[in-house]
Amino acid sequence: MEGDLAAFRTQVRDWLxxxxxxxxxxxxxxxxxxxxxxxxxxxxxxxxxxxxGEKGWGVPTWAIEYGGAGLSADHAEALAQEFAKVDAFxxxxxxxxxxxxxTMLEFGTEExxxxxxxxxxxxxxxxxxxxxxxxxxxxxxxxxxxxxxxGDHWLVNGQKIWTSFAHLSDWCFCLVRTxxxxxxxxxxxxxxxxxxxxxxxxxxxxxxxxxxxxxLFLTDVTVPKEETLGEVNGxxxxxxxxxxxxxxxxxxxxxxxxxxxxLAREYVGLDAAGRLADGDLRQRLLDHLILDRAYAQTIARRxxxxxxxxxxxxxxxxxxxxxxxxxxxxxxxxxxxxxxxSLGWEGELYRDEELGIVHEWLYSKCFSIYGGxxxxxxxxxxxxxxxxxxx
Amino acid sequence: MVAVTHEDREMLVDAARAWVRERxxxxxxxxxxSQNGDLGYDPDLYAEMVSMGWAGMIVPEAYSGHDFGFxxxxxxxxxxxxxxxxxxxxxxAVAAASALLLGGTEAQKGQWLPRLVDGSSVxxxxxxxxxxxxxxxxxxxxxxxxxxxxxxGWKRPVEFGMAADLLVVAARTSxxxxxxxxxxxxxxxxxxxxxxxxxxKQIDSRAAAAxxxxxxxxxxxxxxxxxxxxxxxxxxxLDRTRVVLAAEMLGSLQEAFARTVDYLKIRKQxxxxxxxxxxxxxxxxxxxxxxxxxxxxxxxxLAALDSxxxxxxxxxxxxKALAGRTFGHVAREMIQxxxxxxxxxxxxAGLYLKRAHIADMSGGNVAFHRERFGRLLGV
Numbered sequence: 043m044e045g046d047l048a049a050f051r052t053q054v055r056d057w058l059x060x061x062x063x064x065x066x067x068x069x070x071x072x073x074x075x076x077x078x079x080x081x082x083x084x085x086x087x088x089x090x091x092x093x094x095g096e097k098g099w100g101v102p103t104w105a106i107e108y109g110g111a112g113l114s115a116d117h118a119e120a121l122a123q124e125f126a127k128v129d130a131f132x133x134x135x136x137x138x139x140x141x142x143x144x145t146m147l148e149f150g151t152e153e154x155x156x157x158x159x160x161x162x163x164x165x166x167x168x169x170x171x172x173x174x175x176x177x178x179x180x181x182x183x184x185x186x187x188x189x190x191x192x193g194d195h196w197l198v199n200g201q202k203i204w205t206s207f208a209h210l211s212d213w214c215f216c217l218v219r220t221x222x223x224x225x226x227x228x229x230x231x232x233x234x235x236x237x238x239x240x241x242x243x244x245x246x247x248x249x250x251x252x253x254x255x256x257x258l259f260l261t262d263v264t265v266p267k268e269e270t271l272g273e274v275n276g277x278x279x280x281x282x283x284x285x286x287x288x289x290x291x292x293x294x295x296x297x298x299x300x301x302x303x304x305l306a307r308e309y310v311g312l313d314a315a316g317r318l319a320d321g322d323l324r325q326r327l328l329d330h331l332i333l334d335r336a337y338a339q340t341i342a343r344r345x346x347x348x349x350x351x352x353x354x355x356x357x358x359x360x361x362x363x364x365x366x367x368x369x370x371x372x373x374x375x376x377x378x379x380x381x382x383x384s385l386g387w388e389g390e391l392y393r394d395e396e397l398g399i400v401h402e403w404l405y406s407k408c409f410s411i412y413g414g415x416x417x418x419x420x421x422x423x424x425x426x427x428x429x430x431x432x433x
Numbered sequence: 434m435v436a437v438t439h440e441d442r443e444m445l446v447d448a449a450r451a452w453v454r455e456r457x458x459x460x461x462x463x464x465x466x467s468q469n470g471d472l473g474y475d476p477d478l479y480a481e482m483v484s485m486g487w488a489g490m491i492v493p494e495a496y497s498g499h500d501f502g503f504x505x506x507x508x509x510x511x512x513x514x515x516x517x518x519x520x521x522x523x524x525x526a527v528a529a530a531s532a533l534l535l536g537g538t539e540a541q542k543g544q545w546l547p548r549l550v551d552g553s554s555v556x557x558x559x560x561x562x563x564x565x566x567x568x569x570x571x572x573x574x575x576x577x578x579x580x581x582x583x584x585x586g587w588k589r590p591v592e593f594g595m596a597a598d599l600l601v602v603a604a605r606t607s608x609x610x611x612x613x614x615x616x617x618x619x620x621x622x623x624x625x626x627x628x629x630x631x632x633x634k635q636i637d638s639r640a641a642a643a644x645x646x647x648x649x650x651x652x653x654x655x656x657x658x659x660x661x662x663x664x665x666x667x668x669x670x671l672d673r674t675r676v677v678l679a680a681e682m683l684g685s686l687q688e689a690f691a692r693t694v695d696y697l698k699i700r701k702q703x704x705x706x707x708x709x710x711x712x713x714x715x716x717x718x719x720x721x722x723x724x725x726x727x728x729x730x731x732x733x734x735l736a737a738l739d740s741x742x743x744x745x746x747x748x749x750x751x752x753k754a755l756a757g758r759t760f761g762h763v764a765r766e767m768i769q770x771x772x773x774x775x776x777x778x779x780x781x782a783g784l785y786l787k788r789a790h791i792a793d794m795s796g797g798n799v800a801f802h803r804e805r806f807g808r809l810l811g812v
Contacts, residue, residue, distance in 0.1 A: 303810055303811070303812055306812055307811075307812065312812070316808070316811070317807065317808075317812065318807075318812045324807065324812065325803065327812065328803045328804075328806055328807045328810075328812070329803065331806070331810065332730075332751050332754055332755060332803065332806060333726060333755075335730070335751050336726035336727070336729050336730040336733075336751060336755055337726060337729075339726075339729035339730060339732075339733045340725055340726055340728075340729040342729075343728070343729045343732065343733075350439075356725040356728075356729075357721075359718075360718070360721055360722045360725055361722075361725075363718075363719070363722055364722045364725070364726065417715065419718075420714065420715040420718035420719065421711070421714070421715075423718035423721060424711075424714035424715070424717060424718050427718075427721065428694050428714075428717055428718065428721065429698075430694070430697060430698065430708040430709065430714050430717065431698060431705075431706040431708050431709040432709060433709050433710070433711050433714070
């Protein structure tokens with residue numbers, strides 16, 4: 043097995059040296075398509091997406107017939123390590139990979155898996171998530187989007203909100219109400235082609251300015267019956283599993299991408315003893331950095347525990363809250379470090395990095411709201427992890 | 434280190450957990466308190482621990498140890514922490530043993546390590562003097578006298594100092610208190626003439642000592658490591674000790690949390706279980722998050738000790754800071770969520786609070802390790 047792994051690593055290295063375009067070195071996966079810069083439009087980038095997609099290495103543990111490479115967890119880990127060694131990245135990203143794919147592997151029919159998963163694995167199709175509604179945020183199961191049975195198809199009418207990248211997506215996985223007499227038990231999980239007449243997405247402007255969140259209007263939208271994932275009226279079960287994958291993915295994304303240490307050295311400066319000149323800020327910064335480090339260790343510990351089937355894996359509801367809080371603290375500290383340079387909204391008198399930090403700080407306030415708010419996560423932890431009595 | 438598998442460690446943890454449950458309930462601590470002795474642990478229980486090989490976890494086989502590594506030692510300490518089991522295991526089998534392993538000559542290691550492993554000796558570190566932990570702030574002197582030294586001054590607190598027969602003493606051989614250079618370590622037998630030991634009654638019912646050294650003679654064979662350059666050795670010894678102590682604290686705080694959550698499920702007020710109140714549920718859920726971070730930091734530091742990673746000092750400070758902070762928080766919430774019963778001496782909540790405070794102070798508290806972490810990062 044170990045020899046097998048070593049041979050596999052060699053194979054990956056050879057393949058990378060033949061296929062990874064040096065021009066893309068250091069690029070990160072495009073999780074936010076509205077931030078696509080020039081390099082993401084380049085011919086090299088498209089070639090790279092195709093190359094990884096053909097190998098099934100974007101979703102290495104998925105079965106080959108679904109577009110993956112059928113690799114074991116150990117091989118997938120080795121693959122990721124070899125990519126990292128040459129500063130390559132996995133270009134197959136997005137909600138299809140992170141959320142819908144793993145859920146469909148569990149709940150989808152064979153026909154659905156063979157039709158929907160390979161385009162995700164090749165990075166061809168972008169998915170968005172139609173869950174929240176104007177009247178259904180934390181109380182998601184109260185959703186009202188109407189779904190009528192028209193014999194050979196569904197007819198969907200309603201409104202979704204906070205639909206990330208809806209304006210840039212090809213398909214939407216959507217929760218709809220198929221039975222108005224039961225709450226959780228009246229929800230179904232539909233897969234909707236965004237090109238269907240009656241589907242309209244409008245981007246929302248947030249406190250940080252432009253955003254990838256949209257309102258999604260569904261007016262007399264026809265959906266084929268075979269696009270139902272899981273049982274009719276069984277959508278809540280599917281949705282809960284998908285939300286777990288979402289929280290897990292969001293927890294991963296909360297790892298630090300901004301290093302506050304050099305930023306603090308530059309903007310705050312050091313005193314004669316080599317300490318940050320602002321002692322009050324320094325103390326809070328260090329407290330944060332300690333938690334931040336432990337958070338990265340916790341993500342790694344969860345990954346290892348899940349891989350070994352250990353029952354000691356930290357719960358995703360716990361991780362999601364930790365990640366959100368720590369990332370928000372990072373943003374608060376970053377603008378405090380920038381001081382007067384953190385006041386700008388736009389303009390050439392501010393550095394791009396400064397403006398980026400300010401907008402990210404504003405945006406970070408949503409980390410504890412989306413994907414299930416801090417309070418909803420704590421309800422889940424109390425009930426399912428600590429087994430405390432019902433409220 | 435010999436190859437230790439995941440299964441080996443699981444067996445160790447299972448054995449330790451069963452032993453703690455059957456042989457070492459928190460009643461052990463209460464009994465010690467009522468007996469009012471100076472040892473601060475039950476020698477019979479320690480003999481049982483030693484007979485299971487637990488004092489030889491980090492000692493190589495050449496010195497009668499089991500070479501099980503720090504991860505094993507830490508997981509063991511975690512189990513022992515659950516019921517606050519008092520024993521000189523960390524002081525002797527981690528702190529003193531590490532000092533010998535890292536700084537000792539073959540003769541020193543051969544003389545002492547097998548005895549620490551088989552329990553015929555108990556070792557401890559005699560470092561603390563002032564109100565705050567600061568390894569460079571050593572005022573106790575070792576002045577040249579012939580080919581040896583005369584050690585003079587006070588050490589307090591010395592953990593399990595009344596029980597130990599081997600004292601690893603940090604002494605100033607040159608320079609001034611506060612300077613890292615000029616500190617040297619000495620192996621000093623507690624029975625040496627001029628060593629006066631006074632018991633310190635501590636809030637955690639373990640016992641420490643204040644030790645007066647009155648011109649205690651130390652020969653060249655008692656110098657541990659390099660003269661005047663003991664600080665580096667001391668830092669390494671302290672980091673190993675801090676990390677294993679953090680693992681013990683992790684066990685204690687997890688048990689305190691588990692008992693608190695259990696209480697939320699049985700205590701009724703206003704006609705319902707108090708654990709059904711969202712205010713308490715959310716505090717408990719947030720606390721669990723802090724505990725997960727502390728766990729990760731402890732396991733990462735233990736793994737770093739075993740792999741010999743360069744960032745051990747940083748990871749040790751992260752682990753000790755988080756263990757201290759989290760144990761304190763859990764202990765305070767344990768009392769608050771138990772309400773009045775948690776304030777009674779009869780209930781164990783107070784034992785956890787007291788231990789949280791002492792364990793935080795030992796080897797540097799949260800503030801010390803935050804400061805050290807900052808210096809290591811260069812801010």
